Amino acid sequence: MQLTHEHEELRRTYRRFIEDEINPHVDEWEAAQIFPAHEVFKKLGNLGLLGVTKPVAYGGLGLDYSYGAIIDETSQYINCGGIPMAIGVQTDMATPALARFGSPELCKDYLAPAIAGDMVACIGVTEPSAGSDVAAIKTRAVRDGDDYVINGSKTFITSGTQADWMCMLANTGDGPVHRNKSLIIVPLKEGGKRAKGVTVARKLKKLGMHASDTAELYFEDVRVPVRNRIGDEGKGFVYQMKQFQEERMYAALGCITSCTRSIEETIEYTRNRKAFGRAIIENQVVHYRLCELLTEVEALRALTWKAVEIHVSGGDCTCFASMAKLKGTRLGREVHDACLQFWGGMGYMDETLVSRRYRDGRLGSIGGGADEVMLGIIAKQCGLLPEK
Numbered sequence: 001m002q003l004t005h006e007h008e009e010l011r012r013t014y015r016r017f018i019e020d021e022i023n024p025h026v027d028e029w030e031a032a033q034i035f036p037a038h039e040v041f042k043k044l045g046n047l048g049l050l051g052v053t054k055p056v057a058y059g060g061l062g063l064d065y066s067y068g069a070i071i072d073e074t075s076q077y078i079n080c081g082g083i084p085m086a087i088g089v090q091t092d093m094a095t096p097a098l099a100r101f102g103s104p105e106l107c108k109d110y111l112a113p114a115i116a117g118d119m120v121a122c123i124g125v126t127e128p129s130a131g132s133d134v135a136a137i138k139t140r141a142v143r144d145g146d147d148y149v150i151n152g153s154k155t156f157i158t159s160g161t162q163a164d165w166m167c168m169l170a171n172t173g174d175g176p177v178h179r180n181k182s183l184i185i186v187p188l189k190e191g192g193k194r195a196k197g198v199t200v201a202r203k204l205k206k207l208g209m210h211a212s213d214t215a216e217l218y219f220e221d222v223r224v225p226v227r228n229r230i231g232d233e234g235k236g237f238v239y240q241m242k243q244f245q246e247e248r249m250y251a252a253l254g255c256i257t258s259c260t261r262s263i264e265e266t267i268e269y270t271r272n273r274k275a276f277g278r279a280i281i282e283n284q285v286v287h288y289r290l291c292e293l294l295t296e297v298e299a300l301r302a303l304t305w306k307a308v309e310i311h312v313s314g315g316d317c318t319c320f321a322s323m324a325k326l327k328g329t330r331l332g333r334e335v336h337d338a339c340l341q342f343w344g345g346m347g348y349m350d351e352t353l354v355s356r357r358y359r360d361g362r363l364g365s366i367g368g369g370a371d372e373v374m375l376g377i378i379a380k381q382c383g384l385l386p387e388k
Helices: 005-032 039-044 065-075 082-093 096-101 105-114 238-271 282-314 317-343 345-346 354-367 371-381
Strands: 123-124 139-146 147-158 164-171 182-189 198-203 214-225
Touching: 005 039, 005 082, 039 082, 039 105, 065 082, 065 238, 065 282, 082 123, 082 147, 082 198, 082 238, 096 164, 096 182, 096 238, 096 371, 105 182, 139 164, 147 164, 147 182, 164 238, 182 214, 182 238, 238 282, 238 317, 238 354, 282 317, 317 345, 317 354, 317 371, 345 354
Parallel strands: 123 164
Antiparallel strands: 139 147, 147 214, 164 182, 198 214
């Protein structure tokens, strides 16, 4: 896909913001295992960076998804994985369905503040007993007059302790599991306090993504107006599957940048580090391996931007987005592991960025649909599933 001057200007704007406003604080936020999402998001909102692809009517820039892809790629210049993930939740996971299918009133109340950075959003799909198997969720929203009464729980919620509202997938009927769900905007705060019936059960400790707060939330008789439903009742599973496409491209686009950075940093380190009388990079096993990894990253770039191109043109990018997510997150594991090895003992130190990417990147093959789910989707798209 041919990128324009406008694409590159957007990239430069975001890079400058990252270097000035985020990276100087990353180590502090990693140690605290949380970052001030409202503060950071408001600054991003002031620059228009949270609504690049969203409708102008609600404060967005109204640009096509290729510009959103630039944001996703550039986010990985942040020196940790947790903050880009939280930004990605705001732009590519919690708001696409709202922007596409939400009523004007709902978009005014929730999408516009998310674009402006006045509200922090989260996505509520995963439950303690339902992860990649989205159809197995148990949370229910039962109609009672003009309200839904919600009972259930959601876990692994990015920004869960700070979020103002959740885009929640819940069962709103008793029919077939793919047609009994709805997406509902659930306020998590009222007047600055925790909404009635909403409990943050615990802030979760994770292997990586330390700067991002992740939580498990309980919902007990939480009343939400029916008007907070996104689109039609029973269409939630379909809307969420569409929403997943941008989440999966976000993951692949981020892997392009994170892998490139690890390789470039490793080339520089191995050029300057000597062992047995010569630079480490002069060993054939090292420079050949780095060449292989560079080649793999360029292949990922081509695949991922093919998915972006299909999405921008209005086509169904499901197959290519799933392939890109599968390839990108697996390649991330391979690249960061290989590069860490060439750093030797320094690669095992917390202060080294390749070490941080190694632990943060492991989530990619799990979140947003595990590798095995991606393979199932690709098999279905390519007509390779065995007949029942």
